[in-house]
Amino acid sequence: MSATGWLITGAVVVLVATLPYWLPRAVIALRVRIFARVGGEEGVRAPGREVPAEEFKKVYGHPAANGRSRGAALSDLFWYWLSPGPEVHQEHLEPGPRYDDVARTTRQILAGLSRAQWTELVGRCTQRVLDELDGHARVQRVRLRDLMMPVWAEVYYEVVFREPCPRHVRDLITGNADDVVTALKCTGLRHMDRRARLTAHLRDRLAHDPPPVPLPSSLSRREQAYYLQGTFFNTAVVQMSEAMAHLLLALATHRPVQDRLSAGEETVDKEGAFLDRVINETLQHFPLFGVAHRITSGEIPREGREPIPAGSVLLFNYPEYQGSGSSGGGRFDPDRWLNPDTRPSAFIPFGVTANRPCPARGFAVLTMRVAAEEVLRRFRLESSVEHTRSLPSRGPCLLVPRTGASLSPARRRTRLAAMRLADRWATVPRSLTQLVLGSYMVWDARRQGLCRTYFAASSGGSAPSVTAGR
Numbered sequence: 001m002s003a004t005g006w007l008i009t010g011a012v013v014v015l016v017a018t019l020p021y022w023l024p025r026a027v028i029a030l031r032v033r034i035f036a037r038v039g040g041e042e043g044v045r046a047p048g049r050e051v052p053a054e055e056f057k058k059v060y061g062h063p064a065a066n067g068r069s070r071g072a073a074l075s076d077l078f079w080y081w082l083s084p085g086p087e088v089h090q091e092h093l094e095p096g097p098r099y100d101d102v103a104r105t106t107r108q109i110l111a112g113l114s115r116a117q118w119t120e121l122v123g124r125c126t127q128r129v130l131d132e133l134d135g136h137a138r139v140q141r142v143r144l145r146d147l148m149m150p151v152w153a154e155v156y157y158e159v160v161f162r163e164p165c166p167r168h169v170r171d172l173i174t175g176n177a178d179d180v181v182t183a184l185k186c187t188g189l190r191h192m193d194r195r196a197r198l199t200a201h202l203r204d205r206l207a208h209d210p211p212p213v214p215l216p217s218s219l220s221r222r223e224q225a226y227y228l229q230g231t232f233f234n235t236a237v238v239q240m241s242e243a244m245a246h247l248l249l250a251l252a253t254h255r256p257v258q259d260r261l262s263a264g265e266e267t268v269d270k271e272g273a274f275l276d277r278v279i280n281e282t283l284q285h286f287p288l289f290g291v292a293h294r295i296t297s298g299e300i301p302r303e304g305r306e307p308i309p310a311g312s313v314l315l316f317n318y319p320e321y322q323g324s325g326s327s328g329g330g331r332f333d334p335d336r337w338l339n340p341d342t343r344p345s346a347f348i349p350f351g352v353t354a355n356r357p358c359p360a361r362g363f364a365v366l367t368m369r370v371a372a373e374e375v376l377r378r379f380r381l382e383s384s385v386e387h388t389r390s391l392p393s394r395g396p397c398l399l400v401p402r403t404g405a406s407l408s409p410a411r412r413r414t415r416l417a418a419m420r421l422a423d424r425w426a427t428v429p430r431s432l433t434q435l436v437l438g439s440y441m442v443w444d445a446r447r448q449g450l451c452r453t454y455f456a457a458s459s460g461g462s463a464p465s466v467t468a469g470r
């Protein structure tokens with residue numbers, strides 16, 4: 001072979017061998033460009049040039065930052081991902097009597113349990129799901145999001161219907177939630193048939209045996225089914241499963257933190273408090289929301305700057321905002337929350353109080369703590385995968401039983417090294433899949449224009465339902 005031939009072969013070998021190090025990043029950059037192109041450039045970034053981090057909360061909490069869906073091309077994409085029934089999903093309803101009715105019902109349903117009842121319910125559901133694990137005396141490999149999803153399906157079914165969740169309904173709920181989150185992360189397409197099966201079950205249930213808390217009277221029976229599906233069997237289940245996957249993966253990849261929790265070095269009270277700091281630190285590093293958007297219904301005046309005009313699309317970027325008030329240099333350090341000087345100053349895991357914050361903010365951390373304690377009581381967690389905010393890998397992890405089989409140090413090293421390698425190489429096909437499927441879904445969402453069409457029709461006098469098959 002000639003010198004040039006060797007050079008080219010060498011370059012190709014290096015390129016291929018280093019694929020996992022550069023391809024996913026290049027694909028993400030390309031995806032962002034394609035998303036912007038297909039979805040249309042819009043929006044005022046916060047934090048950003050026009051809204052610096054210091055003004056983030058003030059602008060987010062301004063009464064005129066209250067439009068939720070109408071007037072933003074981005075809404076078509078969210079409506080597409082959250083179908084069926086995005087038009088009655090609490091997160092995407094415009095302010096007004098319908099929103100008030102829906103938000104009140106959510107509050108009533110969630111307020112039906114005392115802290116002791118939440119603790120009992122989450123503990124019981126976590127135990128049941130962990131009991132089902134195949135051969136729980138041996139070391140096994142799981143994906144943390146998949147491990148946790150049935151727990152929250154059972155919990156939120158019982159929160160709504162106040163009775164234990166039958167197994168076949170749990171499968172419908174996880175089928176629905178998994179499909180939504182998979183499409184949101186662009187690792188798979190939507191499967192509306194899976195979602196429709198849950199809608200059909202809920203409609204039938206509401207017709208014969210509705211839940212104890214009356215559902216919003218401003219919604220039709222079909223919309224009530226969509227409301228329950230969207231808020232409880234999609235958002236609640238997806239958010240809690242994602243939050244737990246992040247928490248458990250953070251513990252699996254930070255041995256000293258996990259050891260401190262499981263060794264019982266601290267008193268029960270203090271241990272509880274330490275776990276809360278670990279949860280805060282997890283939500284600080286890995287906020288569940290990427291960008292939340294609002295459409296301004298009026299002008300937002302600012303000191304020393306041009307006002308933000310009515311009709312602007314505001315893009316509130318959680319990771320950037322939370323990163324702006326962090327002094328830890330990216331280190332995972334739960335103890336920095338103990339000291340006011342080191343505690344992150346920009347921390348809004350559940351949104352801002354003045355503008356439609358998360359209705360679960362009062363007990364989400366409590367329920368995460370209960371589920372995590374149950375997992376840690378049974379297993380030591382081991383993982384070597386990359387921990388990113390979007391976590392498309394669903395959190396591969398080894399569960400090592402506290403009693404029964406264990407891993408010798410050599411075997412542990414080998415399994416973790418193999419896991420790291422597999423995780424790294426899995427990013428190559430996955431990022432290409434995300435690029436292709438994501439671009440398709442952005443294009444398809446724009447073509448269908450679910451939000452655009454809905455508001456165009458409702459301003460013409462007839463508000464259509466966004467049907468499951470679209």
Ligand code: HEM
Binds near residue numbers: 355
């Ligand atoms: C750790 C878990 C959770 C986190 C970190 C979280 C985070 C958030 C955030 C940041 C928002 C505000 C988004 C915005 O401003 O547009 C939000 C809104 C919302 N969340 Fe959660 N959430 C969690 C769990 C839940 C659960 C369990 C439910 C169950 C009902 C829920 C239901 C909602 C709803 C309905 C909204 C929309 C509120 C409205 O617009 O009125 N979330 N969540």
